[in-house]
Amino acid sequence: MSKRSSLAFPPARLLSPALLVLVLGGCQTAGVEDVTGALGIRSETAAKADPKPDMDALRARYRAKPGDPAMAIEYGKALRETGQRAQAVAVLEQAVLAHPSNKALLAGYGRALADSGNFQQAFDVLSRAHSPEDPDWRILSAQGAALDQLGRHEEAQQYYASALKIVPDEPQVLSNLGLSYMLQNNLPRAEQVLGRAHQRNQNDSRIRANLALVLGLQGRQAEAEILVKADLPPDQAAAKVTALRQMLAKKQQQAEK
Numbered sequence: 013m014s015k016r017s018s019l020a021f022p023p024a025r026l027l028s029p030a031l032l033v034l035v036l037g038g039c040q041t042a043g044v045e046d047v048t049g050a051l052g053i054r055s056e057t058a059a060k061a062d063p064k065p066d067m068d069a070l071r072a073r074y075r076a077k078p079g080d081p082a083m084a085i086e087y088g089k090a091l092r093e094t095g096q097r098a099q100a101v102a103v104l105e106q107a108v109l110a111h112p113s114n115k116a117l118l119a120g121y122g123r124a125l126a127d128s129g130n131f132q133q134a135f136d137v138l139s140r141a142h143s144p145e146d147p148d149w150r151i152l153s154a155q156g157a158a159l160d161q162l163g164r165h166e167e168a169q170q171y172y173a174s175a176l177k178i179v180p181d182e183p184q185v186l187s188n189l190g191l192s193y194m195l196q197n198n199l200p201r202a203e204q205v206l207g208r209a210h211q212r213n214q215n216d217s218r219i220r221a222n223l224a225l226v227l228g229l230q231g232r233q234a235e236a237e238i239l240v241k242a243d244l245p246p247d248q249a250a251a252k253v254t255a256l257r258q259m260l261a262k263k264q265q266q267a268e269k
Contacts, residue, residue: 065090074103081111085120092127100124108137115141119151126154131161149175153185156192165196183213187222194226202226217243221252228260 067090074087084107091100104121111117122138125131135158142148156171172189176182190206193199206223213219220239228236233256240256241249 065093067091067094078106079110081107081114081117085116088120088124092124097124097128101128101130119148119154122151122158123154126158126161131158134158135162147174147178149178149182149185152178153188156185157188160188160192160195165192168192181208181212183209183216183219186212187216187219190226191222194222194229199226199230203230215243224256225259228256233257233260 070087070090074083077083084103088100088104088107091097091103101121101124104117104124108114108117108121118137118141122134122141125134125137135155138151138155138158142151152171152175156168156175159165159168159171169189169192172185172192175185176189179185186205186209190202190204190209193202193205203223203226206219206226209216209219210223220242224236224239227233227239236256237253240252244252
């Protein structure tokens with residue numbers, strides 16, 4: 013097979029499964045808001061503002077009131093934040109069985125399913141978490157993210173477009189839309205949309221990381237590294253630049269096969 017340029021390989025070869033996880037796995041799981049993070053970069057301020065929950069206390073409160081939907085949502089969210097994805101699904105599934113019409117529960121359950129890789133089921137559950145008469149832009153964006161994971165990028169983009177009709181230029185939605193274009197190998201469009209997201213929220217390190225990845229995929233590595241280094245201590249910046257370079261090198265190896 014002859015070598016092809018870095019922009020010419022088919023969309024299906026854009027990212028290996030491992031890199032896809034790296035790109036789409038850094039989702040913010042508060043409620044159903046989704047900001048996908050290319051390199052998992054988080055600022056020190058964000059880390060301090062999002063302390064680890066007291067799981068022992070939460071577990072005791074949940075066991076005392078297992079039928080309380082609000083308690084199930086809080087406990088499920090904490091389980092997701094601490095990486096206990098299967099447990100989060102189990103807790104929220106039981107709560108949904110007891111309260112099948114509770115839209116907040118359905119939203120949390122859908123996000124937990126997506127976290128666990130059950131993207132089709134997550135999409136179906138999220139569809140029940142709001143209605144066409146009362147759409148929720150956060151859930152629309154989460155549905156789009158699930159569809160992107162299923163490789164249904166054009167459908168995903170329709171959901172992002174619907175969300176943006178409700179909240180024009182919302183950076184969280186724009187970030188997901190930009191990554192959707194990237195997964196289609198439409199890198200110029202991805203850069204345009206992620207650039208808009210970055211302009212709207214220049215303090216979100218995950219959006220900067222997404223934009224840096226798209227710039228790097230287009231061969232503009234110097235610009236990408238400037239973005240990656242922004243607002244990070246030198247040691248963290250060096251680590252993120254190394255991660256970006258490794259990702260781009262793997263992408264190039266795929267393209268040359």
